[in-house]
Amino acid sequence: MDPVPIGEAARLLKINTSALRYYEEIGLVRPAARVGGRRTYGRAELRRLAFVQMAQELGFSLEVIAEVLDQPGGRWHEAIDAQIARLEVLIEQARRAQDFLVHARECTTANPVQECTTLAHVLDRRVDGLTLDEIAKEHHP
Amino acid sequence: MDPVPIGEAARLLKINTSALRYYEEIGLVRPAARVGGRRTYGRAELRRLAFVQMAQELGFSLEVIAEVLDQPGGRWHEAIDAQIARLEVLIEQARRAQDFLVHARECTTANPVQECTTLAHVLDRRVDGLTLDEIAKEHHP
DNA sequence: TCTTGACTTCAAGTCGGCTTGAACCACCAG
DNA sequence: CTGGTGGTTCAAGCCGACTTGAAGTCAAGA
CATH class of the missing domain: 1.10.1660.10 (Multidrug-efflux Transporter Regulator; Chain: A; Domain 2)
Structure with a gap:
């Protein structure tokens, strides 16, 4: 074969x-x-x-x-460690994203981006330069 | 402003x-x-x-x-649900990927792809048409 | 013998999400 | 009124990971 x-x-x-x-x-x-x-x-x-x-x-x-x-050997371990770290970040981000989305799903207004006061607040904080992570921490410090 | x-x-x-x-x-x-x-x-x-x-x-x-x-309203919920589901899959995949990588890191052979029998076995199963998930489940059924 | 089907090469196209470059326009300070 | 900064348009370029198309080669089977 x-x-x-x-x-x-x-x-x-x-x-x-x-x-x-x-x-x-x-x-x-x-x-x-x-x-x-x-x-x-x-x-x-x-x-x-x-x-x-x-x-x-x-x-x-x-x-x-x-x-x-x-380049077997050294680079191998490095690359794996780096990727493990990247995946950790990815998983953490994805978790937070899910939390955010689950919350957003609750919103009943027709156009949440402009009408939902909670979302509008988050977006405004964002315009002020905060990252998603920082906003998330603001709500659960 | x-x-x-x-x-x-x-x-x-x-x-x-x-x-x-x-x-x-x-x-x-x-x-x-x-x-x-x-x-x-x-x-x-x-x-x-x-x-x-x-x-x-x-x-x-x-x-x-x-x-x-x-298209506010209906599509909004659909899209969020779909994305929540995608993120769930992503998190699950990333976790399995991490497990796999952590295991691969243990391997001390210089060229694991050809020399590590464990990895070679996994790769051969793969050549036989199995997905990463299926192989993972094979090891922890 | 002819045709099919699997292969070969090389160049160019695709996709998403922008960035870059060239040439031109609008406003304000000195 | 002139120079600098920050706008404007449009077309083209870039990235990774391929895919697609055109044109040719080769072995096996009807």
Whole structure:
């Protein structure tokens, strides 16, 4: 089952063949070999591709992925730590966003942005230069 | 303090004037009036802009923001519910991603993608067509 | 032999959310 | 009345991550 052509690799990974060629173009994943000019991917390459996909879902850019793949060891840990931190911020923000949205959903006025006094107040604080986080803290200090 | 020129509005909202013109171009936020051909923004417009910014941070696209701003009432609730749901998924994914990364950080091999048997196994399952979530559930059913 | 289908290359297009640049206009202080 | 600052328009550029299209190659099957 080892060396598969590009179409099969694409099917396995649920990705477009054009994406595979693109990855090669930017030096991210090279096929194992060419057979009659055609790309073939082996187990190692499929793993590498699977890793690329997962890392993408975990929020890494292709640039960072290429970097950690080619400089194993140090950069690897750094990148992971950075991403863990980013995700922590993301989760925190998303939580607050949810709180805010749940509150906004309660509002019964037709055009909350102009008519809801609570929302208007928050927006005005915002115009005064406060961030969402600071406004949230103002309400739950 | 009411009608401010574009530069002042931009300063207040910590945004570029070019972004304000862009918002106008796509029909998202119009200035209150023109004074000698120049845009002026009043309180209502500043609130609208503040709302746009917050909504963006909460993960809404400009297209959706325009939609809820112009169709107050029904669409508003729908959009919020949808976004709350999206955020829930996002938080869940981010948490799993963190777990995965924390685990990956433990790995001491130089090139985990090819050498770490645990990771290789996960990647192979992936090549077989499983999603990150399904693999995660496989480990904690 | 001819056709299909999967592949190849290279250039150009797409999307969202702006930014940048060039050329021109309006207002106010000195 | 002149210079500086901060406006104006319009078109084009940028970013990442691809996709699309045109034109050509190659092996297998009817």
